[in-house]
Amino acid sequence: MDSSVVFNVVTTAIAVVAVVTSIVFSVRQARIARHANHISVMVDLLAEFRSAQFHEQHDYVCTRLGAEHDPEAGVRGLPGEAKAAFYNIVYYYQSFANLAVFGLLDETLMVTVLRTRITSVWQAVRPFVERERELRGEGGGTYLSIFEELARLAAELPPEHVRDQMAETRRRLTRLRMMR
Structure with a gap:
């Protein structure tokens, strides 16, 4: 050659x-x-999570909102303090969902971290949201539909997902250490 x-x-x-x-x-x-x-993005949004007021409102929405108020009047019919708690909590999670929709946040990461809380909030507010949709005349139901979808994804995520993710991370780190 x-x-x-x-x-x-x-x-x-x-x-x-x-x-x-x-x-x-x-x-x-x-x-x-x-x-x-x-x-x-997660760190910024989770900063609110450290607030005592956030947790008080979260507990209120999940445990007392439905017991103290009839969803018949929708979200608009809630008294001031209940409505403030509803908006602060629901739109907090809606912010995560919006960021995921636009690809600015990994929805699996977010749902893994907040799975139980997202599903419990949706269960608590669902009757109010559905009634609000009726009052607005929304046949397809666009009001808080992104949050509803996030809650559906969270509910479908197996409870062992977090444990599996942690085990996978440990395996990956172990492999990296062995390569050094």
Whole structure:
């Protein structure tokens, strides 16, 4: 074989390896950047979660709202304090859902972290939301439909999902440590 042919084959192979390596690292970097965005959004939204008032309102919505108020008047018929708790809690979770819809937050991450709370809030407010939809004349029911979808996803996520995710993370970290 001619030395110029060998030289061309070797340089072409090196160029191909360089391009493939560059593509792999670019894809990996984009994935890391996307996850970094998800983490900062989650941290910002979860800051509210540390508030005592948030937890008081959350407990109120989940345990007392339906017991103390008839959903017949919808959300609009709730008295001021009940309506404030409803809006603060429901729209908190609606914010997560909106970010997931627009791809700014990984819905599986969010649902994994907030699964039980999302489902309990939806169960508590569902009669009020459905009645509000009727009062608004919404046949398809668009009022809080994104939150409803989030609650459906949360309910479908198996309870062992968090445990499985943690086990997978431990396995991945163990493999990384072994590679060092």
